[in-house]
Amino acid sequence: MSIRPLDLRDLPTLYRYRDEAISLDSARLLTRGNPLGAMGAMSYINPRRHIYSAVADEEHSTLLGGIIHTNGDSFARLLYLAPITLLDHPSLPLLIESLTSQAGTWGAFHILAEVDEVGDAFSPLRVAGFSVYAWQRMWDVSNLSNVNSNCKWSRVNSVDLPSIQTLYHQIVPPLLQPVEQMPKRAVGFICNEGVNCYVGASSGMVGIMLMPLIHPEATNVSAKLISLINHFPDRGGRPIYICVRSYQAWLEPVLEDLGARAGARQAVMVKHLTRLVKDGQMVKAVQPAGVSVQPSRVSRIGAKK
Numbered sequence: 568m569s570i571r572p573l574d575l576r577d578l579p580t581l582y583r584y585r586d587e588a589i590s591l592d593s594a595r596l597l598t599r600g601n602p603l604g605a606m607g608a609m610s611y612i613n614p615r616r617h618i619y620s621a622v623a624d625e626e627h628s629t630l631l632g633g634i635i636h637t638n639g640d641s642f643a644r645l646l647y648l649a650p651i652t653l654l655d656h657p658s659l660p661l662l663i664e665s666l667t668s669q670a671g672t673w674g675a676f677h678i679l680a681e682v683d684e685v686g687d688a689f690s691p692l693r694v695a696g697f698s699v700y701a702w703q704r705m706w707d708v709s710n711l712s713n714v715n716s717n718c719k720w721s722r723v724n725s726v727d728l729p730s731i732q733t734l735y736h737q738i739v740p741p742l743l744q745p746v747e748q749m750p751k752r753a754v755g756f757i758c759n760e761g762v763n764c765y766v767g768a769s770s771g772m773v774g775i776m777l778m779p780l781i782h783p784e785a786t787n788v789s790a791k792l793i794s795l796i797n798h799f800p801d802r803g804g805r806p807i808y809i810c811v812r813s814y815q816a817w818l819e820p821v822l823e824d825l826g827a828r829a830g831a832r833q834a835v836m837v838k839h840l841t842r843l844v845k846d847g848q849m850v851k852a853v854q855p856a857g858v859s860v861q862p863s864r865v866s867r868i869g870a871k872k
Contacts, residue, residue, distance in 0.1 A: 568797035587650035591680040598771030602647040620713035621819040623662040643670035645680040654687040703829035709806040718794040719759040730762035
């Protein structure tokens, strides 16, 4: 099987597979829609963006896969695999390996993928070197009841960032911190009642995704979440989702009591990459002037007879 980058001649294949792709980036799916839809198809052949798609051709089958990276991030994300009917194909792990190799050229240290725990994509990802580091569930909070709340949220400013990073270190387990990236930009919302409730936000034409960092000691969490959802700026009728990772599983009963709808439980998988140092050169050590190195002396201790 030959593996090559996607090009213009593959547009008919993209169109044919537009309803047969499995998304591996839930936030992007829920905010921007089908990864092989008409709006996203051309981005895969734009060389100026860190979005890459590869094609694996065989005599009677064609496999597709995509990956994305944001400048400055230490990780990349697998976007999709297609078609869903060939996820058991023996060459699929080779296609995944090709995608992860491309991410290495962008400087990524890790590759992330999100997949249903009982889905068909789980096994080929494991074969390609991915392992589970957390689980998550997407909760649809679009239709929560409009209850009066005095909780106020404000957009994050740069002065709030150190406090948010402290909150991150309190919530995210140390073993996950090399993969679960700390907030580095002043994006999202913070509650006015102390810096123990932060929500990152990403949005697209089809939806809004919220990523909470809420301290377990926070009070009136239900009222806080309802206030944020019902007063979310520039919502425009789009659905809103909250992503709950396993290290904040205590939020799930709160959302269930509010009437939110739970999605399928997903495994959050990671593959670690190794960055090679190219064009290395031997450098001769130079002894500083006026410094002498005395050889050590080792005396042999003889046993007395």
